[in-house]
Each structure stands twice: as structure tokens, then as C-alpha cells.
Amino acid sequence: MSPRKADPLARAHLVDTAARLLTDEGPQALSTRRIAQEAGSSTMAVYTYFDGIGGLVHAMVHEGFTRLQEHLTGVRRSDDPVSDLALLGRAFRHNASQNEHLYAVMFGGCSLAGFSLSEADRQHGRYTLRNVTECVRRCMESGRFHQGDPELVAHRLWCAVHGLTTLDLGGYLVPPYDADRCFEDQLVSLMVGCGDLPGAAGLSVAESATRLPSLGAAAPEHSS
Secondary structure, eight states: OOOOOOOHHHHHHHHHHHHHHHHHHOGGGOOHHHHHHHHTSOHHHHHHHHSSHHHHHHHHHHHHHHHHHHHHHTOOOOSOHHHHHHHHHHHHHHHHHHSHHHHHHHTTOSOOTTOOOOHHHHHHGGGGHHHHHHHHHHHHHTTSSOSSOHHHHHHHHHHHHHHHHHHHHTTOOOTTSOHHHHHHHHHHHHHHHTTOOHHHHHHHHHHHHHTGGGGTOOOOOOOO
16 A cells, blocks of 8 residues: 655644644643644644654744745736835735744744754745845846845845834734834835935835735734
8 A cells, every 4th residue: 555645735734733832822732632633633643744743843934934935936026126125025024924823933933942943944944035135136236226235135124024023913013103004114214225215215115015916915914
């Protein structure tokens, strides 16, 4: 008898379930029995797909960055690289809103107790920055941004958007300075800080908002 093929949907469901338990209840909830119960699966599935809890923790990080990469690669190149860059920021934030439990794990926001992330795990997701670095390079080549190190600028943008996203998911941004208002202001300020003119930056950022549905995404909504 041939071995049973792995079901990618079942695997993803186990990852999502474990990430939710970890962020909601802490590492003590990460038992094969509890995960299987919550996922409507068997304890054997955790070993079949991940070779145990340790492998499942690592899979959470990798799955989180895989989904982020899917969001970022959904941004299609246009004639306006600044609009493209702003849309990458929107895609980053939307991915976080759709995968909130994974987001907390992939960036080390959860206590993992005895399940430690390796340096390889922490460095794994850096490949997603290539999308941003290449777009920054295009902004520089177009004359919209000051010349400089595109990868350093990509890191600057990553730090800024990640910070706002973390505050947003934590419910810290409330009216009149809610997440949406702060995010729109942040996008324009970041583009101007990179060398763009305020008027041009504002138009490009506004145009990027009209393109968000092209990613198959609605604007993020969070309750405070």
C-alpha cells in the first residue's frame, strides 16, 4: 500500500490552529492532543506533517512568511514605482490582518517557552524584503527618491510599517489617530523622507489605495 499523501489544507489548518492557541493561551496550550482536538484532527497528524511540536513551531514561522510573500508578489508593477511601493506596504498590513496569529509568531511576538526559534528561522523571512528592495531601486532610478542603498531603505520602510502594524493588531491606535489615519500619513511621510515631493507622494499613495482590491484584498478592518 502506498503511503497516504499529505493534505496541504490539513497541514495549513494545523498551523493556523497551533498559532492561535499559542498567541491566545501561551505555550502550555501546545500539546499534540489539544491541537488535534481544536483542529478536528488526530494526534498522529501532528507527527505526520511536522514530526512533532518542535517541527510545528518552525512551520508556523515558514508558513507565515510564505503567506506574506504571496501578498507581496501580488503587487503588479505599474508606471508609478512609488504607488507600487505604497501598495507593498498595504499588502504587508493586509497579510498581517488576515494572519494575525501567525504574524505574532513569525516576528517573535509570542513566548515559545521550550520551543526556541533558530537563527535560521529568524533569517528565513528576509527573502520577502527583495520585493521592497527592488521597488525602492526603481523609485531611485525614476528620480523620485534620493540615490542611496536600496536595501537599507527597504529596511527603514520595513521597520516603520511593522511597528505600525504591531500597534494596530494590539489595538493601541484609536480615533482620532486610528490605524488607518496613521497609516496613510505614514506612507506619505516615508515617501517624502526618501526624497519624493509631498504632492507627488500624496497622489501616488492615494492611487495605491485604489489598487488594493487587485490583490484580492479588502481594506483591513480592526476593532479596538
